[in-house]
Amino acid sequence: MAEINFFEAKHTLNIKGKLVDLSMPKVMAILNLTPDSFYSDSRTKSIDEALTKTEQFLKEGATFIDIGGYSTRPGADDVAVGEELKRILPIVENIALKFPEAIISVDTFRAEVAEQGIKAGAHLINDISAGTLDEAMFETVGNLQVPYIMMHIQGTPKTMQQNPVYDDVLVDVIDFLAQRLALLKTFNVHDVILDPGFGFGKTLEHNFTLLNRLADLKLFDLPLVVGFSRKGMVYKTLETTADNALNGTTVLNTIALTKGAKILRVHDVKEAMEVVKLVGSLVG
Template sequence: MTINCKGKLIDLKIPKVMGILNVTPNSFYDGGLHHSLDKIEQQTEKMLNEGADIIDVGAYSTQPNASFVSQEEELGRIIPVVSHLVKKFPDIILSVDTFRAEVAKQTIDLGAAIINDVSAGFLDDQMMAVAGAMNVPYIMMHMKGTPQNMQQFTDYEDVMHDMILYFSERMATARKHGIIDVIIDPGFGFSKTLDQNYEVLNKLDLLQNLDVSVLSALSRKSMIYKFFENTPQEALNGTSVLNTISLMKGANLLRVHDVKEAVECVKLYKKTYEN
């Protein structure tokens, strides 16, 4: 449960918080908010001060039906951000949210420490080779299809059985490429109906049988705001509830927009179960 990030060991037996930093114009909750390096720096500093252990920066929105972004455009968005943040915050642990090997390689070269791949290597057959060669932790998510068509692939006989087989195969492939530190993400909202998302959350503890760390990314997602028939802006309380359930079901890492509230979830969880 310990991952090596640029020589710094992070023990995920104690749950950690990953702050989301979207540098996209169209992300479902905060798209366009962080449109300059000054704004990006302010948001990053805020999340670090609130207790974020990792900052996850992404330049390609993967929400359902998201627009295609070329590799050149993704690199143009993310390279200046990573370069700026590692200089401004020398001790920062940056995760890069990308499914492209070249984007991962260039950002790791600049000082990022983790690859967060929504496709688990399926959208770029060089991704796992890059992760293994660069000796960085690799987050692999469960998804079928692409961000553009994933919601067409929600037909499962047993969603958790399918997910466990998926991760077993992907983890074996990762090991063949020399990837040491693997984290799995069940992919809430990706290739799943609302009811399937809650089934996965209910059975999240089954993923512990794979003997790797689990990331839970529920922050302000449609499984919350569509259930309540409101908006992402009104989904913070629901996010905190589901983050707490995730921790109780064995999640090691929470990926969130609202770091302060997630850190409080972790602290209350630890206080409750420390004895």
């Protein structure tokens, strides 16, 4: 296992000078701008629809709005940089204008998209590849000085589910994150959130092993975000579909919060907020 290079312990995020307290877990709403997402009900086709969804997400209690224009479902086709920008930038600009209280995240592994998204009004970057799919990403994050979500992935969205193999999935994820954190630290990035990458280059067994041992990732002393929402981890285990995977998602979100997760990335904000409130009411 790689030597752990700890960042200073953080339980807040600096969003343009405003501190977001993560002592009580928060919800990140998925605003999906791709036409081929695995969950068809999440697909957003216009600026007006994006604004309507954002308004609902905020009313239901979401802290973050995560905007993505590149489908990362297993086997997804590549999307040109220009097309990704075309999908994302108008939505970011309009949400930033209409909902200045919203904290906008750009879900991309491309440094150019990340940079233009931040300049258009977004506040943080959510990178599924931890900088491995674009070597310019870490430098870009360092220059922008915005919070950065760094996720573990094995392979690429196109290849990640083609027989993923680990010696020990938890140890390998920790080793990967430790190495990427050591490199990221050289770019003077201050606010980092970790994502173990459920469903990204992992079998069902790998996913559940990671969830069972999620608390071990506290060794980094950095906030954890988890994303189970309506994924195959849920619906394949239950032998159902993404459309019928809300209850299962809620169960896994509950387990994750009890093991230290600080941000739930979800399609269904209301139900996730109920999980946060109920788990937060536990005593002892």
